[in-house]
Amino acid sequence: MTIATPRQPAIFLPHGGGPCFFMDWTWGPADTWHATERFLQSIAATLPELPKALLVVSGHWEEPAFTASAAPAPSLIYDYSGFPEHTYRLTWPAPGDPALAARVAALLKQAGLPSTISPSRGYDHGVFVPLKVAFPQAQVPVVTLSLAASLDPALHLAAGRALAPLREQGVLIVASGMSFHNLRGYLRPETPARARAFDEWLTAAVESPAPQRNQLLAGWREAPFAAYAHPREEHLIPLMVAAGAGGNAPGARVFHDEPMGAALSAYRFEG
Numbered sequence: 001m002t003i004a005t006p007r008q009p010a011i012f013l014p015h016g017g018g019p020c021f022f023m024d025w026t027w028g029p030a031d032t033w034h035a036t037e038r039f040l041q042s043i044a045a046t047l048p049e050l051p052k053a054l055l056v057v058s059g060h061w062e063e064p065a066f067t068a069s070a071a072p073a074p075s076l077i078y079d080y081s082g083f084p085e086h087t088y089r090l091t092w093p094a095p096g097d098p099a100l101a102a103r104v105a106a107l108l109k110q111a112g113l114p115s116t117i118s119p120s121r122g123y124d125h126g127v128f129v130p131l132k133v134a135f136p137q138a139q140v141p142v143v144t145l146s147l148a149a150s151l152d153p154a155l156h157l158a159a160g161r162a163l164a165p166l167r168e169q170g171v172l173i174v175a176s177g178m179s180f181h182n183l184r185g186y187l188r189p190e191t192p193a194r195a196r197a198f199d200e201w202l203t204a205a206v207e208s209p210a211p212q213r214n215q216l217l218a219g220w221r222e223a224p225f226a227a228y229a230h231p232r233e234e235h236l237i238p239l240m241v242a243a244g245a246g247g248n249a250p251g252a253r254v255f256h257d258e259p260m261g262a263a264l265s266a267y268r269f270e271g
Helices: 034-042 098-110 125-134 153-169 191-206 210-218 237-244
Strands: 010-014 053-063 066-069 115-118 142-148 171-177 252-257 264-269
Touching (some): 010 153, 034 252, 098 153, 142 237, 191 210, 191 252
Parallel strands (some): 053 142
16 A cells, blocks of 8 residues: 655745854844744644655755756855854755756756756755754755746746645755845834835735735735845745745745844745
8 A cells, every 4th residue: 555645835934144043143133043043943843744855946046047956965055255164164964866856857847947957056055054954964855946047936936836746745845035135124223114014915925815826926026115125036036936836725924033123934835
């Protein structure tokens, strides 16, 4: 008798600022990222079982076409600067999964979306920093997927739809970004109200029925204070992939905090 593999969700999570979970402070008081860290630590226990693999879409990797990493033993990319020396010696030796990378590229091509494979891409900090917290044993294979350089939200929603079948095969789809990403906006007096207004709109959009959700997210630039929350949208676009992969049920906000005065949320899709 074959036991069915439980369907994994798709999750959009905040990856914090640089290597923030592995230092005493960053851009603010020492406890700035503690709530986010606790959320990341809680993720594994909420899953139906340990995933067979992770497919991670990071806001820190853009290519002309969607690109899946097929490196069997990816290295870490310390793509941050100005942090303590020890943060450039962090390790997280999760294995790659070349076969899954090929499957990702094939699903995207079958959907008519441009895709290719990188044989050597490592884990940028949008991948290894949050996942070192969420999966510290680094035992689950990981494939990373770039954003398409156009940052077209509809294109990334379509990519998510194409990749949704992987959830049935035990693959957890992780979109790693930030729902607010204006580095000049932190700790400014006007930011709390503006960030909350954008966060409330974004949460209402995510929690809408799928057709309306996708329409709203594709037009996210019409949201209140959208340009303030995202002067450049690369940290929001991973959400589109998670939402596209999220099926027909409404998504749900599963975490909220206001580090340095900026509303920040995580979302989960179970449909």
